[in-house]
Amino acid sequence: MRSDILADRINIGIFGKMNVGKSTVMNLLTAQQTSIVDPTPGTTTDIKQAILEIHDFGPVKIFDTAGLDEFTKLGEKKKAKAIQALKESDLILLAIDPIELLKTNDFSAENEITSLARTYGKQIFIIYNIFSRKMKSSADEYAKKCNEKLYHTANLHFIVLDAKAKEAGKCLIEFIKNNFVKIDKKTDLLPFLKQNNFVVMNIPVDEETPEGRLLRPQNAVLDYLLRRFVPFAGFRMDLTKARSKIKAISSTEKKKYLDFLKKLNAHKNAQLIITDSQAIDIVAKWTPKNIPVTTFSIIMINYQSNGNLQKLIEGTKTMDSLKENDSILVAEACNHDRKCNDIGTVQIPNRLKQKLRIKNLNFEFNFGREFPSEHELKKYKLIVHCGGCMVDSQKVNARINDLMNVKRPVTNYGLLLSYLEGKKTLNRVLKPWGLSIK
Amino acid sequence: MRSDILADRINIGIFGKMNVGKSTVMNLLTAQQTSIVDPTPGTTTDIKQAILEIHDFGPVKIFDTAGLDEFTKLGEKKKAKAIQALKESDLILLAIDPIELLKTNDFSAENEITSLARTYGKQIFIIYNIFSRKMKSSADEYAKKCNEKLYHTANLHFIVLDAKAKEAGKCLIEFIKNNFVKIDKKTDLLPFLKQNNFVVMNIPVDEETPEGRLLRPQNAVLDYLLRRFVPFAGFRMDLTKARSKIKAISSTEKKKYLDFLKKLNAHKNAQLIITDSQAIDIVAKWTPKNIPVTTFSIIMINYQSNGNLQKLIEGTKTMDSLKENDSILVAEACNHDRKCNDIGTVQIPNRLKQKLRIKNLNFEFNFGREFPSEHELKKYKLIVHCGGCMVDSQKVNARINDLMNVKRPVTNYGLLLSYLEGKKTLNRVLKPWGLSIK
Numbered sequence: 001m002r003s004d005i006l007a008d009r010i011n012i013g014i015f016g017k018m019n020v021g022k023s024t025v026m027n028l029l030t031a032q033q034t035s036i037v038d039p040t041p042g043t044t045t046d047i048k049q050a051i052l053e054i055h056d057f058g059p060v061k062i063f064d065t066a067g068l069d070e071f072t073k074l075g076e077k078k079k080a081k082a083i084q085a086l087k088e089s090d091l092i093l094l095a096i097d098p099i100e101l102l103k104t105n106d107f108s109a110e111n112e113i114t115s116l117a118r119t120y121g122k123q124i125f126i127i128y129n130i131f132s133r134k135m136k137s138s139a140d141e142y143a144k145k146c147n148e149k150l151y152h153t154a155n156l157h158f159i160v161l162d163a164k165a166k167e168a169g170k171c172l173i174e175f176i177k178n179n180f181v182k183i184d185k186k187t188d189l190l191p192f193l194k195q196n197n198f199v200v201m202n203i204p205v206d207e208e209t210p211e212g213r214l215l216r217p218q219n220a221v222l223d224y225l226l227r228r229f230v231p232f233a234g235f236r237m238d239l240t241k242a243r244s245k246i247k248a249i250s251s252t253e254k255k256k257y258l259d260f261l262k263k264l265n266a267h268k269n270a271q272l273i274i275t276d277s278q279a280i281d282i283v284a285k286w287t288p289k290n291i292p293v294t295t296f297s298i299i300m301i302n303y304q305s306n307g308n309l310q311k312l313i314e315g316t317k318t319m320d321s322l323k324e325n326d327s328i329l330v331a332e333a334c335n336h337d338r339k340c341n342d343i344g345t346v347q348i349p350n351r352l353k354q355k356l357r358i359k360n361l362n363f364e365f366n367f368g369r370e371f372p373s374e375h376e377l378k379k380y381k382l383i384v385h386c387g388g389c390m391v392d393s394q395k396v397n398a399r400i401n402d403l404m405n406v407k408r409p410v411t412n413y414g415l416l417l418s419y420l421e422g423k424k425t426l427n428r429v430l431k432p433w434g435l436s437i438k
Numbered sequence: 439m440r441s442d443i444l445a446d447r448i449n450i451g452i453f454g455k456m457n458v459g460k461s462t463v464m465n466l467l468t469a470q471q472t473s474i475v476d477p478t479p480g481t482t483t484d485i486k487q488a489i490l491e492i493h494d495f496g497p498v499k500i501f502d503t504a505g506l507d508e509f510t511k512l513g514e515k516k517k518a519k520a521i522q523a524l525k526e527s528d529l530i531l532l533a534i535d536p537i538e539l540l541k542t543n544d545f546s547a548e549n550e551i552t553s554l555a556r557t558y559g560k561q562i563f564i565i566y567n568i569f570s571r572k573m574k575s576s577a578d579e580y581a582k583k584c585n586e587k588l589y590h591t592a593n594l595h596f597i598v599l600d601a602k603a604k605e606a607g608k609c610l611i612e613f614i615k616n617n618f619v620k621i622d623k624k625t626d627l628l629p630f631l632k633q634n635n636f637v638v639m640n641i642p643v644d645e646e647t648p649e650g651r652l653l654r655p656q657n658a659v660l661d662y663l664l665r666r667f668v669p670f671a672g673f674r675m676d677l678t679k680a681r682s683k684i685k686a687i688s689s690t691e692k693k694k695y696l697d698f699l700k701k702l703n704a705h706k707n708a709q710l711i712i713t714d715s716q717a718i719d720i721v722a723k724w725t726p727k728n729i730p731v732t733t734f735s736i737i738m739i740n741y742q743s744n745g746n747l748q749k750l751i752e753g754t755k756t757m758d759s760l761k762e763n764d765s766i767l768v769a770e771a772c773n774h775d776r777k778c779n780d781i782g783t784v785q786i787p788n789r790l791k792q793k794l795r796i797k798n799l800n801f802e803f804n805f806g807r808e809f810p811s812e813h814e815l816k817k818y819k820l821i822v823h824c825g826g827c828m829v830d831s832q833k834v835n836a837r838i839n840d841l842m843n844v845k846r847p848v849t850n851y852g853l854l855l856s857y858l859e860g861k862k863t864l865n866r867v868l869k870p871w872g873l874s875i876k
Contacts, residue, residue, distance in 0.1 A: 198671075198701070205664050214660050219651035222660075226643050226652075226674045231698055233636075233671040236664045260669055263636070269701050 297414025
């Protein structure tokens with residue numbers, strides 16, 4: 001099982017009213033696991049989630065959401081979280097108690113889910129849970145009647161299930177396996193790479209770098225290179241020295257970097273230099289023109305957005321039109337200890353204001369797993385997002401889709417930091433991807 | 439906080455009879471945490487454990503053991519596990535209800551712990567938990583009386599505590615901070631390294647390699663190099679090709695490796711080549727004589743054993759004297775999916791028998807976090823241990839100490855695989871460490 005966050009998991013969201021057996025469905029799925037990553041369904045912001053591997057199906061993340069009928073009672077917030085889970089799901093399982101539902105004849109909550117699933121292009125399967133009632137002979141009749149009242153059910157897959165029955169788990173898994181269409185992500189981490197020649201990495205270490213291991217983007221790149229037999233070399237630039245105003249210090253650091261490249265015979269042997277985005281100011285300046293350069297952050301956002309780097313380049317372009325008092329959202333998908341010269345809260349705001357010669361830009365920050373609602377996003381003229389290396393690509397894509405829906409431009413750290421150095425630098429880091437900005 | 443397994447955590451073991459407030463002590467400590475790694479005390483083989491960072495003290499792992507008085511009732515197994523926790527602890531907290539203890543006047547269980555702590559050279563502090571009884575004025579008297587009956591208490595630190603009182607947590611932490619002597623581990627991952635010149639890594643990937651990231655030893659080495667500004671280069675040798683009996687295939691792979699070294703100008707620029715132990719047969723043969731070579735496994739076992747590589751070399755030497763029908767224990771500190779040509783269960787047994795020309799060697803296996811008792815270890819003529827990269831150094835050292843106590847030789851995967859290639863190869867991988875075998 002892929003142990004990394006970049007694993008291509010299938011996200012399954014379980015939806016339905018209270019007491020239709022949502023938790024039972026969750027348990028049926030988790031009981032089929034072959035490899036446990038996080039066996040205890042945990043509660044994250046009102047959504048229980050479990051990560052596991054289902055035999056013969058693959059790694060999955062399962063969300064068990066609040067009851068649909070709790071939405072109205074508990075307000076918009078709980079609903080927003082459930083919808084968030086829906087956006088991050090590849091497969092929606094809508095659990096229904098057909099007898100109860102036909103009794104009330106109120107399909108509005110269920111139809112909200114089928115509509116949302118259609119809006120966001122999700123596969124949706126209906127689970128008619130008949131419990132152990134004595135009506136199994138006509139269970140399909142009930143299901144058929146329900147199907148008629150549900151929207152968008154023309155090609156809907158459904159299963160009639162006694163979730164408490166002995167073989168229910170097996171049946172459910174078989175049902176999912178037989179009907180779920182696996183869409184190969186096919187996003188290549190470094191699609192333009194050739195097998196020969198070195199890839200050179202510049203990996204500065206700062207106060208916020210965790211000790212004892214490399215960061216995920218570096219781990220992902222190294223794993224990618226090794227699996228393709230691409231040799232690599234690495235270097236840590238001392239950014240304090242490189243940016244020193246004392247000429248002797250900065251030129252010694254420059255010589256060190258160029259000597260390193262020379263030893264590698266880099267102008268002949270290096271097919272790509274990948275740098276931490278924070279060093280792009282120096283790396284772009286010092287690296288010989290003929291060696292292609294890109295950044296870890298750009299690699300990550302392209303991978304995590306399923307190859308939608310172009311959308312973020314469009315967002316980057318809009319920076320030129322920012323005006324006094326515009327609001328900008330800086331978003332990072334994870335929380336970490338912030339040190340005094342933190343990139344998101346200090347460097348980006350300061351440098352952007354300086355670059356654009358704008359005195360007042362209203363920076364707001366969103367750190368962690370929850371993202372503003374589409375409505376809240378409308379106030380921002382630009383969203384600057386991190387590479388998203390600590391969350392799954394479903395979450396990154398859900399965020400990008402939200403932003404596209406409300407027509408808000410989004411860029412990321414790597415693109416922004418390159419843009420700050422001028423369009424020439426931005427185009428240099430985009431060139432390996434066959435992309436550019438005018 | 440160091441997020442890696444190689445973090446230098448302080449292990450704290452909580453011991454004591456039932457109902458003396460062991461869990462309360464655990465809760466007092468976990469309530470003081472600043473950074474949560476695993477906040478829920480989990481039960482591992484009857485030992486609850488929590489990993490967290492205590493403000494102004496550092497990262498700790500806390501074991502909450504079974505009640506001392508349960509030992510007799512529940513048998514040797516539970517006791518063995520508690521003693522295992524003691525061996526892996528840096529600090530023993532012995533909780534005592536002084537009033538109850540003086541009433542029974544049976545100090546045998548407590549004295550067993552103080553004796554074991556002394557035997558294994560552990561720091562031990564006594565916590566006299568007086569609960570909220572109305573006797574606080576003379577609490578110190580009770581403690582003093584108990585101290586007199588406990589062995590090895592001459593320089594013992596103790597605290598009288600009402601564990602349920604409001605400031606109890608603060609008091610306890612202050613007490614630990616003021617009295618615990620932090621011993622700097624000071625084991626350097628690569629003590630012989632110079633800051634200049636490349637370190638070259640050979641990282642083969644096999645079926646058992648997890649996807650999406652490098653293994654811990656490689657992560658640890660790369661982090662170490664970056665923090666010291668040591669440049670590095672990496673290569674993945676195709677071992678199937680390298681070992682091919684078809685000359686054209688193996689010589690193409692050899693040329694690829696030598697070309698890689700040549701591009702790096704390795705005979706001048708490489709100060710060390712680190713290879714996965716499994717490739718030492720090829721790397722030792724193909725690498726130019728003047729370039730020092732060692733293996734990831736040797737680096738790890740030296741680090742995890744606090745620099746006790748010499749002890750494992752002594753164990754390696756004893757392999758020459760193995761005889762027909764001797765028993766050998768192959769131990770790995772973690773469990774992972776085993777593929778058909780697994781190193782521990784297949785490669786090592788087969789190759790060792792072949793090398794020693796012994797038909798019958800009785801191989802037994804121990805995988806996971808529990809280790810045989812000293813008594814059980816006596817049956818083995820040799821123990822072959824993995825690098826221990828997935829557990830903490832306290833556990834690795836506890837195991838090595840157990841083996842030294844029963845005078846059983848221990849070697850590890852990296853040393854054994856090098857030994858299998860002959861003493862010349864073994865001495866080559868030991869040379870960077872200033873060590874050798876005759």
